[in-house]
Amino acid sequence: MSNHDVSQAAAEAAARTQDAVDSRRLNDAVAELAAFGGRSDGGVARETLTPLDLQARRHLIERARTLGCSVSVDTCGNLFFRRAGQQADLPPVLTGSHIDTQPVGGKLDGAYGVVAGLEVIQALNDANVATRRPVEVVVWTNEEGSRFGPGAMGSSAFSQPARLAGYRTSRDAAGIMFGDALDAALAETPDVEHSTLGHSVDSCVELHIEQGPVLEAANVPLGVVTGIQSVRWFNVTVSGAAAHAGTTPMEVRRDAMRAAVELAGRLYANGDAARTQGLRMTLGRWRVDPNSINTIPGEVEFTVDVRCVDEDVLASFEAALRDAVASLNAADGFSAQVQNLFTRDTTRFPVHMTDLVERGCARAAANAGEGAPLRVTSGAFHDAMYVADLCPTSMIFVPSRSGISHNAAEYTEPHQLYLGAQALAYVVAELACR
Numbered sequence: 030m031s032n033h034d035v036s037q038a039a040a041e042a043a044a045r046t047q048d049a050v051d052s053r054r055l056n057d058a059v060a061e062l063a064a065f066g067g068r069s070d071g072g073v074a075r076e077t078l079t080p081l082d083l084q085a086r087r088h089l090i091e092r093a094r095t096l097g098c099s100v101s102v103d104t105c106g107n108l109f110f111r112r113a114g115q116q117a118d119l120p121p122v123l124t125g126s127h128i129d130t131q132p133v134g135g136k137l138d139g140a141y142g143v144v145a146g147l148e149v150i151q152a153l154n155d156a157n158v159a160t161r162r163p164v165e166v167v168v169w170t171n172e173e174g175s176r177f178g179p180g181a182m183g184s185s186a187f188s189q190p191a192r193l194a195g196y197r198t199s200r201d202a203a204g205i206m207f208g209d210a211l212d213a214a215l216a217e218t219p220d221v222e223h224s225t226l227g228h229s230v231d232s233c234v235e236l237h238i239e240q241g242p243v244l245e246a247a248n249v250p251l252g253v254v255t256g257i258q259s260v261r262w263f264n265v266t267v268s269g270a271a272a273h274a275g276t277t278p279m280e281v282r283r284d285a286m287r288a289a290v291e292l293a294g295r296l297y298a299n300g301d302a303a304r305t306q307g308l309r310m311t312l313g314r315w316r317v318d319p320n321s322i323n324t325i326p327g328e329v330e331f332t333v334d335v336r337c338v339d340e341d342v343l344a345s346f347e348a349a350l351r352d353a354v355a356s357l358n359a360a361d362g363f364s365a366q367v368q369n370l371f372t373r374d375t376t377r378f379p380v381h382m383t384d385l386v387e388r389g390c391a392r393a394a395a396n397a398g399e400g401a402p403l404r405v406t407s408g409a410f411h412d413a414m415y416v417a418d419l420c421p422t423s424m425i426f427v428p429s430r431s432g433i434s435h436n437a438a439e440y441t442e443p444h445q446l447y448l449g450a451q452a453l454a455y456v457v458a459e460l461a462c463r
Contacts, residue, residue, distance in 0.1 A: 039462035042158045046458035047393060049152035052447035058144045059446065062088065062128065063136035072437025073136045077129035077171040078106070078210040083217050085128055089143065089168060090221065096150045098166075101224035105186040105193055106170040106211050109224060112150050114163040114461065120231040121163035122460040123420075124149065124453060126412060127172035127183070134173070135439025137446075141427075142236045143168050145450040152454050160461035162231055169412045170211075177207040179371075184412035188419055190226045232460050233422045234386065235413040236453045238441050242432030243405055250445045251390040251402040251452055252426030256377040257414045258307075258406055261343055262370040263333040263350065267292065269363055271319055271327030282325055283362040286317060289329040292353055292365070296333065299349045308337045308346060309408065338375055338406055376414045382423035389455030390425065393448045402452075425452050 065085035066075030075081045086108060090100050093110035101109045111121060126142025146166035153160065169187075174180025177199045186193040197208030239245075244252050269283035293312055300310035316330040333350065337343050350367060357365040383404070390402035405426060416422050427449035430440040 035463060039459045042156075042160070042462045043389065043455040043459035044392065045156040046149070046152045046158050047389065047451045047455040049156040050148055050447065050451045050454050051151070052443065054151065055145065055148045055447060055450050056443045058092075058148065059136060059141060062140050062144055066130065067136070068133065068437060070437045071136070072133050072439075073130050073140075074133050075128065075130045076132060076176040077173065078176070078207075078214045082129055083214055086168065086218075089128070089147070090218070092147060093150070093166070096147065096154060098150060099222070101222040102215065102218055103187070103224045103226040103228075104215075105183050105196075105226055106214050107183045107187060107226075108168040110147065110150070110166040112153060112160070112164045114160045116161055117163065119162045120229040121165040122457055123165050123167055123230045123233040123416065124235065124457050125165075125167035125169070126235055126237060127169040129171055129173050129175075131173055131175045131435045133437055134435055135437060137238045137439055137441055138240065138434050139172055139237070141238060141441075141446065141449075145236050145446075145453050148450050149454045149457050153458060158458060158462070160458065161463065162461045164457055164461050165230075171207070172412055176201045177210075181410060181412055181415060182207070184415040187227050188415040193226065227419075230416070230420045232382070232420050233413060233416045234382070234425065234453060234456045234460070235411060235416075235422075236425045236427075236449050237411060238434060238439070239405070239426040239429045240409050240432070240434035241429060244403060244426060244428035245430060245432065247403055248400065249403045250397075250399045250428065250448050251394055252405040253383055253387045253390055253402050254378065254407050254424035254426055255383055255404050256338070256375055256406055257411060258336050258338045258408055259340055259343055259373060259375040260334065260336045260410070261347060261372050263335075263347075264330065264368045264370055265289075265292070265333060265350075265354065265365065266328065266330045266368075267357065267363065267365045268328045269326070272325045274323040274325055277325060284325050285329045285363070286326040288357060288360070288363050288365075289331065292357060293331070295353045296350060299346060300335070303337075303342055303346060306337065306339060306342045308335065308342050310335045310346070332370070336408065340375060373410075373414070376417050378417065378423045379421045382421050385456055385459060386423045386425055386452070389452040389459075392455060393451035397444075397448060399448065423456070425449055425456070
């Protein structure tokens with residue numbers, strides 16, 4: 030068969046699979062998974078490797094087996110549901126996401142991508158599509174990072190297995206080590222085959238809610254994600270001198286809070302100036318010492334989260350940050366330092382993958398009488414960011430009402446969830462049939 034014939038056959042299989050996606054079945058599956066940790070306000074509390082998370086994992090294992098999938102788990106607890114391909118030795122096409130939530134999250138963040146992945150398996154079965162490559166649906170461990178830090182542990186360890194040793198020593202608020210929680214979770218699945226951390230993958234596509242307002246504002250049901258913006262995290266410490274609030278004259282104070290606030294003002298001004306270039310800046314966590322109502326702060330610490338697609342814009346902001354800290358160091362009676370906590374360059378998804386995603390999205394939207402998909406950049410981290418280090422990767426977004434996520438009010442219209450799963454089915458089927 031010629032390359033043209035293979036491509037034509039793959040596209041036809043993709044269309045049949047897309048048309049076999051069932052909206053009611055998909056939305057019922059979303060609701061079933063949300064019951065594990067479901068709250069009366071509609072939110073979900075299911076942090077990683079808790080008993081609720083393990084119950085949800087078992088629910089998905091049993092569902093995958095009813096679809097004819099084999100199940101495996103790696104040493105970071107990542108679950109894989111595999112539908113066999115005609116050539117078992119070929120690396121699989123990967124889809125999926127995560128099912129852990131924030132302490133009080135929604136029912137869609139991450140979980141939707143996993144449930145939709147299993148719906149794709151069901152659609153492949155219903156359409157009688159025999160793929161050349163295996164298809165795997167993954168449940169990544171600890172994407173949120175709310176119980177154990179950092180986030181995206183499962184996908185980042187899959188991308189670089191050496192990271193796992195360091196992750197195992199991370200502790201939650203109760204002092205429990207990630208490694209101990211992980212070992213206990215693995216012991217709960219003696220019936221599941223163990224797989225290699227970082228096994229070969231042909232390609233990957235992740236379906237996710239947008240968690241932002243762009244698609245809703247444009248009245249567009251599907252987003253073609255071209256990449257994930259770069260991020261840099263910093264910790265800034267400003268030191269002055271603690272002293273009595275009532276006896277120390279203003280002119281002789283070395284007030285670390287006042288100095289920190291003035292520094293923050295300079296950073297906000299720099300951030301505002303670069304806003305038109307796509308920069309987003311947040312001063313997120315503050316610590317004041319001694320944090321007493323009648324004591325002048327002697328030390329203040331705060332974090333800076335800055336993101337942009339353009340690396341040059343971020344580099345300029347970092348230079349301005351370091352200049353501002355140096356200026357404070359030159360001031361009488363103060364010292365300041367800045368520490369880089371984390372840097373991740375922009376993830377740019379390959380053109381051939383985004384083009385395929387656009388075809389799948391466009392067909393689903395057109396068949397539903399909806400507008401054409403919109404190309405967008407992700408402002409949030411996703412597991413796909415790390416998988417992109419290993420294989421051609423892409424993402425699909427569906428709208429989030431009012432841009433809300435990490436919140437019980439998180440919501441996407443059921444019809445939009447259906448269109449997202451249809452787009453995913455098209456992309457996964459075409460990749461797996463090539």
